[in-house]
Amino acid sequence: MKILYPLLITLIITLSITIYSPVLIAQTDDSNLKSVVKLPEGYSPTIMDFIDDPVTIDGYDNFNLGTDFGEPYIATNPKDPKNSICAFNINSIYYTINGTDWIRTLATFPGFSVLGDPVLAFDSLGVCYYVQLYQNGGTYGICVMKSFDKGATWTNSVSAFSTTVGLADKEWIYADYTGGPFSNNVYIGWRQFGSTGMRFVRSTNGGTSWSSPLTFTGNQGAYVCVGPNGSVQGGSVYFASLNSNSILVTRSTDGGVTFGTQINATGTFAPGGTPCAGRQTVKGCIRMDSFPRMAADNSYTASRGNAYIVTVINPEGPDIADIYLYRSTNNGLNWSTGLRVNDDNTTTDQWLPAVTVDKKTGKVFVCWYDSRIDPVNNKRTLIYGAVSTNGGVSFLSNDPISNKDFDPDSMRVVQPGSHYYIGDYIGNSPIENTSYNVWMDGRNRNLGSYTGYYPDYAVIANTSSMNVSTGETRTVTVKVPSKKGPFNETVKFTATLDTLPSSGTIGLSFVNNKDSVTTIPDSVRLNISVNGSVPAKKYTVIIFARGVNGTPSHSRKVELLVNASRLTVATNRSTIVPYQVNGNSYTTPQEFIFANGSNINLNAPLSFLAGSGNYVFLNWSNSGTANQNITINGNTDLFASYKIQYKLLVNSTYGFVTGNNQYFDSASNATFTVTQRVINVGGTNYYFRGWTGGGPGSYTSADSLGRDTIVNHPIFNPYVETARWSTEPAGVIAISSEIPVEYSLYQNYPNPFNPQTKIRFDIIKTGNVRIILYDITGKEVRTVINESKQPGKYETIFDASGLASGIYYYKIISNGFVDVKKMIFIK
Numbered sequence: 016m017k018i019l020y021p022l023l024i025t026l027i028i029t030l031s032i033t034i035y036s037p038v039l040i041a042q043t044d045d046s047n048l049k050s051v052v053k054l055p056e057g058y059s060p061t062i063m064d065f066i067d068d069p070v071t072i073d074g075y076d077n078f079n080l081g082t083d084f085g086e087p088y089i090a091t092n093p094k095d096p097k098n099s100i101c102a103f104n105i106n107s108i109y110y111t112i113n114g115t116d117w118i119r120t121l122a123t124f125p126g127f128s129v130l131g132d133p134v135l136a137f138d139s140l141g142v143c144y145y146v147q148l149y150q151n152g153g154t155y156g157i158c159v160m161k162s163f164d165k166g167a168t169w170t171n172s173v174s175a176f177s178t179t180v181g182l183a184d185k186e187w188i189y190a191d192y193t194g195g196p197f198s199n200n201v202y203i204g205w206r207q208f209g210s211t212g213m214r215f216v217r218s219t220n221g222g223t224s225w226s227s228p229l230t231f232t233g234n235q236g237a238y239v240c241v242g243p244n245g246s247v248q249g250g251s252v253y254f255a256s257l258n259s260n261s262i263l264v265t266r267s268t269d270g271g272v273t274f275g276t277q278i279n280a281t282g283t284f285a286p287g288g289t290p291c292a293g294r295q296t297v298k299g300c301i302r303m304d305s306f307p308r309m310a311a312d313n314s315y316t317a318s319r320g321n322a323y324i325v326t327v328i329n330p331e332g333p334d335i336a337d338i339y340l341y342r343s344t345n346n347g348l349n350w351s352t353g354l355r356v357n358d359d360n361t362t363t364d365q366w367l368p369a370v371t372v373d374k375k376t377g378k379v380f381v382c383w384y385d386s387r388i389d390p391v392n393n394k395r396t397l398i399y400g401a402v403s404t405n406g407g408v409s410f411l412s413n414d415p416i417s418n419k420d421f422d423p424d425s426m427r428v429v430q431p432g433s434h435y436y437i438g439d440y441i442g443n444s445p446i447e448n449t450s451y452n453v454w455m456d457g458r459n460r461n462l463g464s465y466t467g468y469y470p471d472y473a474v475i476a477n478t479s480s481m482n483v484s485t486g487e488t489r490t491v492t493v494k495v496p497s498k499k500g501p502f503n504e505t506v507k508f509t510a511t512l513d514t515l516p517s518s519g520t521i522g523l524s525f526v527n528n529k530d531s532v533t534t535i536p537d538s539v540r541l542n543i544s545v546n547g548s549v550p551a552k553k554y555t556v557i558i559f560a561r562g563v564n565g566t567p568s569h570s571r572k573v574e575l576l577v578n579a580s581r582l583t584v585a586t587n588r589s590t591i592v593p594y595q596v597n598g599n600s601y602t603t604p605q606e607f608i609f610a611n612g613s614n615i616n617l618n619a620p621l622s623f624l625a626g627s628g629n630y631v632f633l634n635w636s637n638s639g640t641a642n643q644n645i646t647i648n649g650n651t652d653l654f655a656s657y658k659i660q661y662k663l664l665v666n667s668t669y670g671f672v673t674g675n676n677q678y679f680d681s682a683s684n685a686t687f688t689v690t691q692r693v694i695n696v697g698g699t700n701y702y703f704r705g706w707t708g709g710g711p712g713s714y715t716s717a718d719s720l721g722r723d724t725i726v727n728h729p730i731f732n733p734y735v736e737t738a739r740w741s742t743e744p745a746g747v748i749a750i751s752s753e754i755p756v757e758y759s760l761y762q763n764y765p766n767p768f769n770p771q772t773k774i775r776f777d778i779i780k781t782g783n784v785r786i787i788l789y790d791i792t793g794k795e796v797r798t799v800i801n802e803s804k805q806p807g808k809y810e811t812i813f814d815a816s817g818l819a820s821g822i823y824y825y826k827i828i829s830n831g832f833v834d835v836k837k838m839i840f841i842k
Contacts, residue, residue, distance in 0.1 A: 085438020181209015242311025
């Protein structure tokens with residue numbers, strides 16, 4: 016995937032908060048396989064500089080890093096398993112140094128306008144390489160930066176490759192972290208447009224300079240990895256590429272200087288998904304791919320030297336996407352038939368896999384998108400994982416890595432060509448007996464950036480807050496109730512305070528010195544004791560749970576209120592009605608920590624005007640008065656309730672009205688009147704003809720006879736009521752003494768009209784006369800006349816005020832006579 020043209024980032028740093036506002040523009044896709052991505056209009060990433068609170072469901076953690084438009088990659092430091100770094104498409108980069116808390120950092124690639132497709136790799140010294148595609152005017156290429164401090168800062172921006180011929184696309188990187196003869200060599204492979212085939216470069220001096228590119232057969236999906244060559248560590252450099260409907264692999268045994276013949280590792284397969292808009296897609300044109308993801312086993316276990324490829328193919332029969340693994344046990348010379356990794360046995364989709372192999376245990380970790388939980392609709396999706404402990408011969412049962420499902424439609428972004436993008440790649444990184452995974456997640460209806468461990472275990476504390484007094488000891492129970500995947504390690508717990516008290520002591524000790532669990536389920540108990548003159552305030556106890564090498568790492572926080580209590584204050588009119596706590600004003604819910612015994616003043620206004628609403632105080636939840644004093648000796652929640660009154664405006668050009676500019680309780684009846692039905696102004700009589708209401712639910716007269724001079728109407732919103740007047744009296748008037756010979760309904764005049772028109776009709780026999788108005792759908796909207804008439808010629812004035820502009824039909828019914836005419840009302 017790539018984003019074309021420069022990524023412009025404006026930085027505003029205030030109070031250590033970094034705000035990013037990217038502007039990204041995409042070129043036209045010039046290849047069926049090329050991954051060009053167009054950002055949605057107005058797209059802006061969500062920034063969280065320090066992310067220390069995971070999303071925990073049923074004790075399992077996922078870490079929500081923000082919203083970074085996908086394409087994640089993750090790498091773990093071989094010198095420090097608690098140090099991982101992940102990068103995302105819009106040059107967003109995060110790192111953790113304790114395996115739990117993530118920090119966003121900045122890598123600007125000086126001199127390069129980066130496009131996307133980030134990848135990372137650590138060498139044996141713990142140096143991390145960060146790679147992006149770039150475009151400087153008509154020059155395209157791949158740029159590299161390095162971090163020497165675990166991802167906190169980035170330096171040494173260089174170009175690994177540049178050309179004016181065409182775009183580079185979807186590069187992958189690998190650093191030789193072994194102690195072999197090619198240790199710390201760095202390798203990059205990619206697809207080069209504008210020329211034939213795939214490209215490969217290497218650096219033997221820490222990324223300072225790079226070799227001339229080698230070219231290989233293939234049309235997308237270049238991938239590089241390193242494995243041993245017998246006893247020679249790092250002696251096999253693999254390069255894989257998709258070539259139509261097969262995957263080609265070649266190997267170098269001289270550190271990437273030369274390569275052997277490319278071998279078809281997979282045979283011909285049916286790419287996963289369904290063709291749509293020139294792409295392989297799932298779920299109604301969400302793009303995916305069958306590119307190779309590759310890994311090699313550098314461990315000293317029985318599977319040492321194995322090489323693996325995972326990809327997405329359709330099995331024989333149903334058109335579904337499945338994850339398949341191909342394995343070589345002889346340095347890539349021969350490859351096994353495909354092994355399906357997903358064990359769901361459904362016809363739902365599995366796609367976008369990632370694979371890694373741990374250098375110590377030889378375990379193979381695979382993660383992917385999976386919709387097995389929604390076999391009917393094939394929509395709801397989770398990230399799943401699987402582990403092989405026997406060198407890829409088989410995989411243990413699959414488990415979800417993400418702790419909440421989502422619909423990919425909720426985060427998809429339309430692309431040129433009318434296909435959809437949700438981020439074309441995900442990543443995982445091995446850490447001995449677990450792996451760290453990174454993916455795009457739509458649970459919040461955006462392209463969320465998430466990480467999570469697999470295999471993993473759940474952690475649940477029995478409380479998140481407690482009050483403790485001097486001389487008291489309280490106990491927190493922390494459970495490990497379940498696990499996912501083949502996690503069989505000891506989990507060790509530690510506890511610390513976020514802030515040490517300035518005097519006295521807060522003691523933390525595990526009951527019976529049991530600070531670990533060796534079997535699951537199990538639990539530990541932490542004693543928290545307060546002694547001496549500890550200042551009254553809130554402290555936070557942070558309880559860490561870690562595997563043997565420090566991962567998986569999880570934390571739980573317990574709020575400790577020492578000789579203090581919490582006061583929460585809110586109203587049912589948040590952001591509107593202010594209130595005061597000790598003289599300070601707030602409009603939103605607030606939480607305060609006060610020393611026990613503190614006297615607190617609360618003041619809520621008896622009424623508060625805001626716009627067309629008047630908010631009237633009802634009560635505090637403790638039944639206290641609007642202005643009250645309370646003493647805090649325990650956690651207290653106080654809530655002020657207000658009822659709303661809505662404003663009524665009553666307008667009239669003539670005469671006098673009542674009810675104007677008054678407030679009425681919501682849902683009560685608002686009363687308004689016009690005091691006279693007929694007003695003489697300058698010798699002209701004006702006749703009251705009804706009301707026109709403004710505002711949702713307001714009152715508009717059902718007819719124009721002027722009989723509703725007094726109205727009682729329920730009020731649910733601010734209303735404006737306007738009296739309608741006419742110089743013509745309401746009702747029906749006889750216009751001739753002539754007795755007609757036949758019934759007639761005449762065309763209204765004027766027509767079109769606004770807002771009044773005249774309707775004439777002839778009656779030849781005494782009886783009831785009804786004229787009914789219908790809208791264009793045939794729905795009855797108003798009765799114009801419904802009264803008894805003697806034979807004669809008549810006329811009535813119809814007022815359409817309150818109706819919408821449009822075409823209407825009026826129908827007369829009298830003694831069996833029926834006729835219909837069309838009228839047009841134009842405001």
